[in-house]
Amino acid sequence: MYPPIRLLDHIIKGRGTTPTRWIRCIITRFRTKFLNAAAATESCTAVNKNSHSSSSLIVDEFTRFCYQRDLPRAIHALHSMQKYKLWADSITYSELIQCCLARRAIHHGRLVHKHLFSYGHRPKTFLMNILLNMYVKFKLLEEAQALFDQMPDRNVVSWTTMIAAYTNATMLRDKAFQFLILMLRDGITPNMFTYSSVLRACNGLPSLRQLHSSIMKTGLDSDVFVRSALIDIYSKLGELHDALRIFNEMVTGDLVVWNSIIGAFAQNTDGDEALNLFRRMKRAGFLADQATLTSTLRACTGLALLELGRQVHVHVLKFHRDLILDNALLDMYCKCGSLKDANSAFTRMGEKDVISWSTMIIGLAQNGFSREALQLFESMKASGTKPNYITVLGVLFACSHAGLVEDGQFYFQSMRKCFGIDPGREHYGCMVDLLGRAGKLDEAVNLIHEMECEPDAVTWRTLLGACRVHRNTDLAIYSAKQILNLESKDAGTYVILSNIYANSQRWEDVAQVRRVMRDQGVRKEPGCSWIEVNKQIHAFILGDMSHPQIEAINMELNQLIRRLKELGYVPDTDFVLQDLEGEQKEDSLSHHSEKLAIVFGMMSLSREKTIRIRKNLRICGDCHLFAKLLAKMEHRNIVIRDPVRYHHFSSGVCSCGDYW
DNA sequence: TTAGGGTTAG
Structure with a gap:
């Protein structure tokens, strides 16, 4: 027998002493935890031998059912107690309420609540806190608030329970802060539980910095829960430097703090750093859990690293089924453009x-x-x-x-x-896209004017994209101006606008756009493509010659273009965003980053391997045509992921059906 | 004896 149980049995059997009910409950609970329900029942029976009154028997029976987690019988016994105006001790009720929570039996929970307040009886603060927590966990905030209002004595646990409740209800986060202030006015000092909860309610840097400095004064920032909450909220507000500083100041980790910082970088589209931290964590001797793997998968998803994602998948198989992790795995395969794996992952999901x-x-x-x-x-x-x-x-x-x-x-x-x-605005955006792509530009504009919410720059950019495809110059200029009213430094729009003017030979307008861009310090993001070869990521940036094999790649690219031209490839110069002429136009197109990445992929990967490219800007029509023809000529499968969608090139056709 | 942190889709 587990040694402390012997000691407890010694107490229970008593040598003349009668343990108080409270002690007996502790013993029963202990036995339930470390032995089993039968042993717990045995110790209750042992106690009952010393009890003679029938009321004591009823209460003891109730106690036993509560510890055995036999909810129907416990509730049945509760009715008897109610009839005889009997009450058990707080710990027994707390067991019962936890049981109601676990079984999602709110009806029984409310019954216990009613019983505890019947005949003018008032439970202790401890028990009221348990009830409060029950309503919070059932997301019945109004009932929790009503109970809280009734409480004569509220301690730090009562306040923290309410604060955590309002923090978790996204719409009511302001209330969490109000409660912190009310709590302080009530003379109750927040502890690490309070701070770790309320931190998540910060909606801006000023409130976070103020709260952080109050926490520092108490020294509670060393608590791991508070620390991971700090890391998390700084990163959610986009302050990754602060998040990393707090993480690095930590003397010893624990796993969740690592998960916080890895999750922070994975969510802030800095997958590289997330993966570096993951490697650091493993070197520090920590074993990844489901949350770590979920964040790591998200980093792979962001970077489109299929091979690394597959390796993480192997680790995932070591764990029990986890829905969040399964979903992350599914998304990884989708976003890495491997629909075959995604489909089988989806089919295999239990839930x-x-x-x-x-x-x-x-x-x-x-x-x-x-x-x-x-x-x-x-x-x-x-x-x-x-x-x-x-x-x-x-x-x-x-x-x-x-x-x-x-x-x-x-x-x-x-x-x-x-x-x-x-x-919502995004649904309207999809519809503007749908109508715009289909050439129904007037209907698209009408829909924007009918929107129940204000159109934003994204909405207008969608329309602008459709105007480019269908060559509606006037509407394009109108949309571009709407975008620049909302986002005066949007480089892409300036470039498109200048391109539209250039195509219409309006050179003065082109010069004007260029001037505004220069004055505002607007710079266009250079096109960049990435490809994973032998677990290494290779980046290609337009105009950048730093790749060690760039000369060989360019030679191969020029040769391929020559061969494609013999088969009828005509570079589509409509996509040149500069006012260049003839040969020059064609030349600036031929070095788009995705072309370099594709050629590098062809040079490095065996023919049966799919060439997978990720890029930061949307693919241009010329590169699209190039990839289609190349896929046919060289019998290669090519997948390109742009910020919006995927293009699977095979045998001279693309999965998008040239509609994107 | 009760309350707290990290993980998934646009």
């Missing part, structure tokens, strides 16, 4: 939630399988999973990227009625 379905729908749509995405959406509805804001966005995205105008309009018009989702 699927709205995120799993949405990830797969969006993944299919982005990879050019719009019809399949819509079919999956129908299966999702049939499975009983309710679509949300993002699911519908994925569905509309699928329609707009395949020119399915009627389907898109149907889903858009029925989303409120069928799924109870109000169309």
Whole structure:
């Protein structure tokens, strides 16, 4: 027998002493934890031998059922106690309430609450806190608040429970701060529990810095919970330097703090740093858990590192099924453009939630399988999973990227009625895209004017993109001006505007745009493409000659272009964003970063391997044509991921059907 | 004896 149990048995059997009910409960609880329910029952029976009154028997029986976690019997016994106006001790009730929580039995929880307050009886603060926590965990904040208002004595736990409750309710985060102030006015000192909760409620740097300095004064910033909350909130507010500084100041880690900092970089699209930290963590001797792997997968997803992602997948298999991790794995395969792996991961999932379905729908749509995405959406509805804001966005995205105008309009018009989702700015954006791509520019403009919320720069950029495709100069200039009113330093828009003027030979306007760009210090982000070869990431930037094999790559590229021209390839110079002429125009196109990356991939990877490229800007028409023809001529599979979607090139065609 | 931090889809 576990040694402390012997000692407890010694106490229980008593040598003449009768343990108080409180001690007996502790013993029963101890036995439940370390032995089993039968042993707990045995110790209750041992206690009962000393009890003679029937009321004591009823209470003891209730106690036993509570510790055995036999909810129906415990509730049944509770009714008897209620009839005889009997009460058990606080710890027994706390066991019962925890049991109600675990079984999601709110009805029984409310019954216990009623019992505790019947006949003018008032439970201790400790027990009221347990009840408070129960309502919070059931997300019944109004009931929690009502109970809190009734409490004659509120201690630091009562206040912290409410603060944590409001922090978790995103819409009510301001209340968490108000409660901290009220708590201080009430003379209650916050502790590490309070701070680790309230930190997440900070919505801006000033409030965070102020709170951080109060925490520093108490010295509680050394607490690991407070520290990881600090790292997390600084990174969520985009202050990664502060997050990393707090992390580095730490003397010893624990796993969650590592997870905080890895998650911070993975979410802030700095996957490289996240992966570096992951390696550092492993060197420091920590074993990754589900949260670590989820963040690591997200970093792979952001960087489109399929091979590394597959390695993480091997680690994932060592763990029990975890829905969040499974979803991250699914997204990784979708975003790395490997739909085959994504499909098998999706099929193998034990449990699927709205995120799993949405990830797969969006993944299919982005990879050019719009019809399949819509079919999956129908299966999702049939499975009983309710679509949300993002699911519908994925569905509309699928329609707009395949020119399915009627389907898109149907889903858009029925989303409120069928799924109870109000169309947001992003849904309108998808519709503007859908109509714009299909050449229905007037309808797209009308829709923008009908929007229930203000259009933003993204909405206008969508329209501008459609204007470029359908060569509507006037509307393009109008859209560009709308964008620049909202975002005066948007480099891409200036470049497009100057290009539109150049195509219309309006050289004075071109000069004017260039002048504004110079005066405002606007610089266009250079095109950059990445490719993973032998676990190394190779970056190609337009105009950058630093890659060690750049000369060989350029020679190979020029040769390929010559051979493609013999087969009828004509560079599409419409995409040149400068007012250059003839040969020069063609030359600036021929060194777009994705072309360099593709050629490098061809030189480095065996023919059966897919060449996978990720790039920071959208692919231009000329590179698209180049990739299609090259895929055919060289019998290669090429996948290019741009910031919006994927292009799978094979046998001279692209999965996007030249519609993007 | 009760309360706290990190992980997934646009």
